[in-house]
Amino acid sequence: MTDDHKYLESLIQSADIDKTIEVLADTGYDSNNTYIILENKGIKATIAPPKSAKTSYTQPRSDTINYIKEKGYHVERNKNKYGRREIVENTIYRYKSIIGAKLRSRKWDNQDVETLLGCHILNKMTNLGMPQSLKLT
Known part of the structure; x- marks a missing residue:
């Protein structure tokens, strides 16, 4: 078994790098190396650090960890x-x-x-099944 963050570079290479402005990932992608890779490519990292995370030498990661310590986990998520x-x-x-x-x-x-x-089918099913809300006067 391999950590998620070890696959980050291959995932980015398979994506359209010119259209990628942000990576939204879970704790499995949290590492100093992840932040360095994304920063070098000009991509914003929105990654939830683990609750036991300590500040690090990568500034965006340290900023996130410090913000969570100051304001709280849920404020940072919002x-x-x-x-x-x-x-x-x-x-x-x-x-x-x-x-x-x-x-x-x-x-x-x-x-x-x-x-x-499959995506078209799922979208069609979702649109068919969504209720329409009306305001009663």
């Missing part, structure tokens, strides 16, 4: 809108439970199409 990560996690869970956790296609291009089709 400041950075960290709840967005939970929304993404919930969406991935929904995708896996409805569409499936494994891709059926073997070729990369077909996997792209399969994933895109």
Whole structure:
């Protein structure tokens, strides 16, 4: 088993680096090296440090840890809108439970199409199932 943060560079290389402005990650990605990699690429790091984290030599990480010590964990989460990560996690869970956790296609291009089709299906189902709220006068 490998730590999440060891995969960061390969994940960034597979992403469109010109469009990546922020990495929103959980505690598994918290490390000095993660902050250095992201800072060198001009990407903002929004990463929850563990509760036992101590200040470090990377300034953004130390700033986050000090802010949490001063204001509290929940204030820092609200400041950075960290709840967005939970929304993404919930969406991935929904995708896996409805569409499936494994891709059926073997070729990369077909996997792209399969994933895109799954997202369209999930979006359609979500839009169909959302209630419309009306204000009664």
